Amino acid sequence: MKTTFTRAAAAATALSLATVPAFAQTIDEKVNEVFANSTGWFVSLIFSPFPGTTFPWIVGWLVVAATIFTLYFAFIQLRGFKHAISLVKGDYSDPNDAGEVSHFQALATALSGTVGLGNIAGVAVAVGIGGPGATFWMILAGLMGMASKFTECTLGVKYRNEYPDGTVSGGPMYYITKGFAERGIPGGKPLAVLFAIFCILGAFGGGNMFQANQAHAQITNVVGDYPGVITGLVFAAVVFAVIVGGLKSIAKVTEKVVPFMGVMYVATALVILLINFDQIGWAFGQIFEGAFTGLGVAGGMVGALIQGFKRAAFSNEAGVGSAAIAHSAVRTKEPITEGYVSLLEPFIDTVVICTMTALVIIITGQLMVDPATGNYLLNEAGSAIATVDGNSGVALTSAAFSSAFGGFKYILALAVILFAFSTMISWSYYGLKAWTFLFGESNGSQLFFKVLFCVFVVIGASASLGPVIDFSDAAIFAMAVVNIIGLYFLMPVVKRELEGYLGRLKSGEIKKFSTPAE
Template identity: 70%
Template sequence: MTRYGIAAILALLTAAPAQANIGETIDGVFSAATGWFVALIFANLPGTSIPWIVGWLVIGAVVFSLYFGFIQFRAFRHALDLVRGKYSNPKDAGEVSHFQALATALSGTVGLGNIAGVAVAVSIGGAGATFWMILAGILGMATKFTECTLGVKYRNEYADGTVSGGPMYYLEKGFRERGLPLGKFMAVLFSIFCVLGALGGGNMFQANQAASQVQSVLGVPAWVTGLVLSGIVFVVIIGGIKSIARVTEKVVPIMGIGYLGVGLLILIANADMILWAVGEIFRGAFTDSGIVGGIVGAIIQGFRRAAFSNEAGIGSAAIAHSAVRTNEPITEGFVSLLEPLIDTVIVCTMTALVIIITQQLMIDAETGRYILNDAGGVATVGNVAPGVPLTSAAFGSVFGWAPYALSVAVILFAFSTVITWSYYGMKGWTYLFGEGKSKELVFKVMFCFFVFVGAVSSLGSVLDFSDAALFAMGVVNVIGLYLLMPIVKRELDSYMHRLKSGQIKAYK
């Protein structure tokens, strides 16, 4: 038996070169199948070279920031107090706390976007992309606030005490409440894109990056990682082995803090370079630093990555936050605005600073402009690929062991994000088709298959589809948010009034 096993493994290994061609074939089929969708979402504004979608989420974030009077700054302290449990009734202990809702939502968003996405952004858009990313992150806090308040307000609470929330519910119920047409249509559209987003950014992009990191550090072929990863996902979401998910859920926050800690160490070790790096970020943000597209290129990359990383306006956070136990939906809105801050403004910026400070991006010493490679991106030291390998090289240039630790982190982050998105995707799927064992199984099997496809495809086609699917969710969601924001405003005014008059009191 064992001998046959070994023989089978050997046969597989010798077949590996042939597998590379299979990867290319899958990649080709995939690009052909999704190309039109990507082209539609990333179509340029007429007469310009700016994709219309890039402005969409940022304009939304600006509108929400203005409409709610820069709630991200006004309510910041109150948000921290809520997370600390200052306003939680001790009698409600044992229910989902604000901290838990935030931590779980964060573990879904903090992940490869922060490690790989940022590396892609700076390797195409240069250091300046970081500035626009941070700006988009700060503005995105207001979007998160809006969507999460609505997510809690219009969630479904079932007779058995379980809850289910998200944009599909507030689009349907909120539109009905305001007497607006097409609520159900919007909800269905959102659910379709949610399923696609779950398969794209929440699945294939993650699998792809995990596989490429394992390949570059340990030399394991991508299809092997893809197969293993998709097997573990299969075991968890179909086999119902919840303990794996539970362990990841506990390890991921620790990894996140560890990642931040190592990043900080690198910054401290290069403290004299920090001012220079900040200067580079500003210089790149407002002047032409030699990248393709100039300033506009930097803006596009920064905005794209911020949206992809913190998911503000995408609607996924509204699903994650809706389980909290509170009588005031707005309180979860306050708490959720910390999410883009932690994710984008802190963790993403850390990655960008490490890459810039360790000077992975090649700069022409004479002109001070970036040296470009054949693909149109900024040339990197040692010609490493954009994405995780670039971050890995940056960390590795200071700590030799960092790439190995990062490989473990990347796999765990990827896995946790994949599991999180299998949940979001399932919410969209069950909204469309209803609940039921066999219907759910169809989605789950498809989901596992896409883990493999993502691992063996090339980064470009996966990245484009992932972004396109996530942005498509954002299109539907943000239209909904515009139409429903007066409801949030009413909640906000009423809550702030009661907070000032002392009707809402602190317990601690």
């Protein structure tokens, strides 16, 4: 499509039209080069392996943390699951608080920040590189991550700032500062500052550039190739209108359409799985076998594990600290209730939605298998599994869904754009909170951040996937480094909250409000 366009254009109007895309193309290349060069060191620092292995220390860091929280809170993700649902349903909400932020709303907003490209593109990357086995590790990471989320969101509510005008600010920078001071631990402030810096980078990376990049990839997948800088400028303009112009209508529409898209995505995946009902057993077989053998993927079992954990963490953000910012606005007297509610987030995001994507990719046979050995074939570079059409990332998911429903790629493109957009709006908020924590709440400093955020949208759409995904991962994981240190020091506070709450729940001091008239 592109070639016919440029040929026709060149023939018709000689230079003027043809040079525009060519010029933009070189901007893309330049952006990519500068970007890769300037962020490379940061990426290699975060992803450096344990000496003598290929296992990145950061992945170990997240796994160990999730395991510790799981054990410390005695499998809260299992024993608290039912209570979490009860809280979201509003069984324990005081009717007199109607009109305040409900548990459901806090969860929905936090979810619309996390459910997004991680679930569509990220999973495709994980399965494409790590094979079906990555899915197993992803699910495990999702289940364990529920405990990390529980911990951070409880703290987010407990140590939020409530201002006289009724607005609230919360998140790791606040609980690290206030919680450390309360417990007499030194170093809270510098740690909180470090978190805020990483949070801003994370907002620019995974919360912005990765989204813009994959949205562009998805659009070109449908309409044909054109320079990313164009997508970037359009996206930046819309984001600008919302976050600087205060154009609430766009955000409102997105917030309503995104949950609908999410439900439709899962429903479509379910239909595809039902059509291929006989293969579900085989797919799970591949997932389990691949989890422990790798089935020939680069890096074997460890490769599958790393990809699974990485993409899970990137998708559900458990331990990263971002969700604590969104959850802290809920109206509740008991911070721990928000912890309960938030543990549903990695479950919905990773255990349900990510698994759906992975199953669809596996079942629709996108990954090429060597018939002789039953192992997966690698691509020419040997870095990922060869796919039927050579797709990776979001294009792989798109191909998988389209193989069952031809028109689905258009719907998916729309879903990706909307998911990308809502994630950007959420992360612009997280980034802004970190920014104002560092530089104060003045309008000038807020505006500066917002404009910078829009600039990164353009960069993200222009650069190629490799450097963007690396930097996005690195920035988000850097947040987790700081946040989890904070969580280790503050987890006894959460434990006290939990025990006090459970005691009062048992004694009947906290009880369900009668349900309103049906």
